[in-house]
Amino acid sequence: MDCGTLINMHERRKISGRTKAALARLQGKGFMWNTKLGFRHIIRTDGSVTEHEGLTWVFRCGDDIDLPNWHPGAQKCNVRTVYNGKYAEVVATYGVPGWTNSPCDVSTHFPLNPLATGLIHQPDARWISGRHRKVCCYGDAVLCTDIRTRWIFGAWQHSLDEEEMCFVDDNLATKRRLLRKSIDGRSAIFFDDTPNEDDLVYLVMRFA
Incomplete structure (x- = not known):
């Protein structure tokens, strides 16, 4: 198996051959893979930002959460921007130009979100989705920060129960998080950094 097809080039420059x-x-056995993840926060309309609400896939950072203004008819935008000097993404509902006071527009039902509006209009902001540009955000918004590729250990192709996942987590040393029922109702271990060699030897001997 050519690990060059499995590990991105940035990671290949940082880690040893072993x-x-x-x-x-471990990837070949279906136990581990890497993907881009970030920490999800909520930007409230009063300008406050919640502590992170867990890890989320960047491409769906606003899809797996239910906010009052996330109703089917609301217009959303997804924008890459900068927050606290670092790359971040914002998903927000916005008022459609010409729809002010319309029953169908979020601006009629939710207050302005000044922080989210400012973030989507920063000079370096890049719009990923959204039909309109010169808009204001209304209602709570989702903020995704600390976005980078992380390694994940899971057992979607295998039958590891909750107790066994906890046992595996207890035997690892690399900084990580065990998130219960995080993906498709199953637990997974999310590594903040590339797992160290001792952890990988343990995982290979046990599972691969």
Whole structure:
């Protein structure tokens, strides 16, 4: 198996050959993969930002949460921007030009969100989706920060129960989070950094 097809180039420059081989083996067995994730926060209309509400896939950072203004008819935008000097993404509902006071527009039912509006209109902001540009955000918005590729250990192709996942987590040393029922109702271990060699040896010996 060519681990170059499994590990992105940025990671390949940072890790040893043994680590790459172990990661590739675990990936090949369906236990581990890497993907871009970030921490999800909520931007309230009063300008406050909640502590992070867990990890989320960047491409769906606003899809797996239910906010009052997230109704089917609301117009949404997804914008790459900068928050506290670092790359972030914002998903927000906005008022459609010409729809002011319309029963169908979020501006009629929810207050202005000044922070979200400012973030989507920063000079370096890049719009990923959204039909309109010169708009204001209304209602709570989703903010995704600390976006980077992370390694995930899971058992979607295998039958590891909750107790066994907890046991595996207890035997690891790399900084990580065990999130219960995080993906498709199953638990997974999300590594903040590339797993160290001792952790990978343990995982390979046990599962691969």
